[in-house]
Amino acid sequence: MQNIAWLRSNWLFLVVITIGLFLRLVWVNDMEWKSDEQWMFYKSVEAAKTGHWLSIGMESSSGVVNPGLSAAIFTAMAYVVNTPTAMAQLVQWANVVTILCFLLFILYKIEKDQRDIWLWGLALASVSPLAVLFSRKIWAQDMLPIFCFLVVWSHACRKKGWGAFLWGLFGALIGQIHMSGFFYVLGLVAFTILHDYRNKQPFKWGYWLLGSVIGGLGLIPWILYILSHHSSTTLAIAHIFVFNFYLDWFLDSHGLNTMYSLHKEFWSFIKEPIVGGHSTYFVGLLHIILAGFGLYTVKRLWGYMKRLFTYLANKELLDKLTINISSTNFYLFSILLGLGIFMTFSGLWIYQHYLIIVFPFTYIFMAKIFQNRKNLFTFLVFAQLLIAVNFLVYIHTHNGVKDGDYGVTYRAQMKTP
Numbered sequence: 001m002q003n004i005a006w007l008r009s010n011w012l013f014l015v016v017i018t019i020g021l022f023l024r025l026v027w028v029n030d031m032e033w034k035s036d037e038q039w040m041f042y043k044s045v046e047a048a049k050t051g052h053w054l055s056i057g058m059e060s061s062s063g064v065v066n067p068g069l070s071a072a073i074f075t076a077m078a079y080v081v082n083t084p085t086a087m088a089q090l091v092q093w094a095n096v097v098t099i100l101c102f103l104l105f106i107l108y109k110i111e112k113d114q115r116d117i118w119l120w121g122l123a124l125a126s127v128s129p130l131a132v133l134f135s136r137k138i139w140a141q142d143m144l145p146i147f148c149f150l151v152v153w154s155h156a157c158r159k160k161g162w163g164a165f166l167w168g169l170f171g172a173l174i175g176q177i178h179m180s181g182f183f184y185v186l187g188l189v190a191f192t193i194l195h196d197y198r199n200k201q202p203f204k205w206g207y208w209l210l211g212s213v214i215g216g217l218g219l220i221p222w223i224l225y226i227l228s229h230h231s232s233t234t235l236a237i238a239h240i241f242v243f244n245f246y247l248d249w250f251l252d253s254h255g256l257n258t259m260y261s262l263h264k265e266f267w268s269f270i271k272e273p274i275v276g277g278h279s280t281y282f283v284g285l286l287h288i289i290l291a292g293f294g295l296y297t298v299k300r301l302w303g304y305m306k307r308l309f310t311y312l313a314n315k316e317l318l319d320k321l322t323i324n325i326s327s328t329n330f331y332l333f334s335i336l337l338g339l340g341i342f343m344t345f346s347g348l349w350i351y352q353h354y355l356i357i358v359f360p361f362t363y364i365f366m367a368k369i370f371q372n373r374k375n376l377f378t379f380l381v382f383a384q385l386l387i388a389v390n391f392l393v394y395i396h397t398h399n400g401v402k403d404g405d406y407g408v409t410y411r412a413q414m415k416t417p
Contacts, residue, residue, distance in 0.1 A: 003107050006115065013123040016381055017099060020126025023388060024092045024135045029411035030395050031088045037138040040074050041084050047071070048078035055221035057140065060179060061351050067222040069176035070140035084138065084410060091142050095135035098145040099126055102360060105149070109156050114328045117371055120381075121364030127385040128363060130257045132392070134356050140177050145359040147174040147181070152331070155188065164204035165211040172215025176222070180357040183346070187338020195330060198322040237347060244350035245340045252355055253366045254290045254297070255384035258391055260352045263404035272390045283390050286383050293380050300369050328368055335361050 007014060031037070039058055047053050057070035077090050099122065106118045125131050134142055150170040157163025171189070174181035196202055251257045259266040270284035311317040321333055335358050343350060355362060370377035395401065399412035 006112075007107075010116070010119055012378065013119055013381075016123040016385065017103065017126045019385065020123070020132070021096050021099060023127065023132045023392065024095050025089075027392065027396055028085050028089055028092065028136075029414075030392070030400070030409045031085070032137045032139075032400075032406055033084065033410035033413055034407045037084070040071065040138050040140070041087060043071060044074035044078040044087075045082065047075040056225050061349075064179060065222070065225065066140060066178060067176035067219055069173060069218050070178060073140065073143055073177070074138065087138050088136065091138060092136055094143060094146050098149050098359070101146075101149045101153070105153055105156075109153070110327055114326050117328050117367045118364055119367075120370075120374075120377055121367035122360050124253075124363035124366055124377075124381050124384065125360030127381065127388050128252065128255050129384060129388045129391050130252055130260060130352070131359065131363070132388045133261055134353060141180075141353050141356050144174065144177055144181065144356045147177055148184075148357065148359050150174075151185070151188070155192070156327075158192070158203040158208065159201070161204045161207045164207035168208040168211025168213075169215040170211075172212045173218070174357075176218055178354075178357065180343070180354045183339050183343040184335075184357045186342050187340070188334045190342075191330070191334035191338045195322045195325075198318070199324070239347050239349050240345055242350075243344060245344050245355070246336075248350065248352045248355050249336075249340075249358075249362055249365070250294065250297070252352070253362045254294050254380075255387055256287060256290055256294070257352065258387065261391075261404055261406045262401050265401050265404050269391070269394055272394055283387060286387050290380070290383055290387075293376070293383075296373075296376075297366070297369050328364065331361055332365055332368065336365075 036058065043054060053068065053075050054071040055068045057066035057068055059065045074087065077087050081087050081090060102122055103119075106115055106122065110118050135145070136142070147170060151167065151174055154163050154166035154170055158167050171185040175185060192203070248257070258269065262269050270287060271279035271281055272283045273280055308317065308320075311320045321337070325333070339358065343354070366380070367377065370380065395406065395409065400406050400409040402408055
C-alpha cells in the first residue's frame with residue numbers, strides 16, 4: 001500500500017516515463033541505416049542462416065574490435081526476425097523493458113528516502129534526447145542499458161551467493177557488448193571493495209569470481225584475435241586533459257547534446273517547430289533555458305567541491321565517500337570517481353555514446369542536484385521532453401539528417417531506387 005501511495009504522489013513522473021516508452025517505439029522506419037547498422041544486420045542474418053556465429057564483433061570507434069558477444073546478441077535476434085525494422089523493434093523493446101525493470105528496482109531495492117531521486121532521474125532518462133536516440137537502432141551500444149540493469153540489480157544482491165555470482169557473470173558480459181563496459185565494471189568493483197571493507201560488509205567474492213570466470217570465457221576468441229592482429233587504437237596522453245567523460249556527462253544530463261547527431265543541421269533544428277512557414281525558434285529557446293539550468297548545476301557542484309576540500313583538509317574525505325552512504329551516492333561515486341577516472345586516464349578518446357554505459361545514472365545525478373527544487377526539475381524534464389519530441393519530428397519530416405551523424409532514414413533509403 002505504501003508503494004502505491006508513493007507512486008500516486010509521483011504520478012506526473014510516471015506519465016513522463018510512459019511518454020518516454022512511447023518515444024522509443026514510434027516511427028521505427030525512421031531508424032538510422034548507415035554502415036554500422038547495415039553491417040550488424042546482414043552479418044547477424046548470415047550467421048543465423050549458416051550457424052557460424054562471429055567470434056569478434058564490429059570495430060569500435062577507438063580502433064579496437066569488440067568481442068563476439070556484441071554481434072551474438074543480434075544473431076540471436078536474427079533467428080526470430082528477418083527484417084531490419086523488426087530487429088530494431090527488439091532493441092527498442094529491450095530498452096522499454098530496461099526502464100520498467102529499473103522502476104521495479106526502485107520500488108523494491110532503493111531506500112525510501114532515496115526513491116524520489118531515482119524516480120525523477122528515471123523520468124528524465126526516459127525522455128532526454130540522446131537517451132531516446134540511443135534506444136532505437138541496430139547497434140550493440142543500444143543494448144547496454146539492459147545489461148546495466150542486470151549488473152546493478154545483481155550487485156545490489158551481492159551479499160547472497162547467487163547475487164554475487166550473477167554480478168560477476170553480467171559484469172564479465174557487459175564489457176563484451178562494448179569496451180566501455182570493462183571500465184564500468186572496473187570502477188564498480190574497485191569502489192565496492194573499498195566501500196564494503198570500510199563498512200565491514202564483505203560480499204561473496206568467491207561466487208563473484210566464479211561468475212566472472214564463466215562470463216569471461218567468451219573473451220578467449222577475442223583475446224586470440226587481438227594478439228594476432230595489429231590494432232589501430234588511438235591512445236594519447238592529450239586525450240586525458242580533454243575530460244570528455246565529464247563534459248559529455250554535463251551535456252547529456254542537461255539535454256544539450258543533439259549536435260552529436262545533427263552536426264551542422266543543429267542550427268536548422270533550433271528554428272523548429274515551423275508554423276505556417278515561419279520559424280518559431282522554440283527549440284532554440286529551450287536550449288537557452290537548459291543552459292541556464294547548467295549554471296545552477298555548476299553552482300551546486302562548486303558547493304560539493306568546497307565540501308570535499310573541507311573533508312580533505314580535516315582528513316575525513318575517505319570516510320565521507322564510503323561509510324554509511326546512500327545507494328544514490330554509492331553508484332554515483334563508483335561511476336564519477338571510478339569509471340570516469342579509469343576511462344579518462346586510459347588515454348582513449350571518449351565519444352559521447354560511450355556514456356550509454358551509465359544509463360540511467362547521468363540523469364539520476366541531475367535529480368540529486370535538483371532534489372530540493374522539484375518544480376525546477378519538473379520544468380527541466382519537460383524541456384528535454386519537448387526537445388526529444390521535436391527531434392523525432394525533425395527526423396521524420398526531413399527523412400533524417402543527410403549532413404549529420406544520423407544520416408538518411410531507413411524509410412527514405414528504401415524509397416530510393
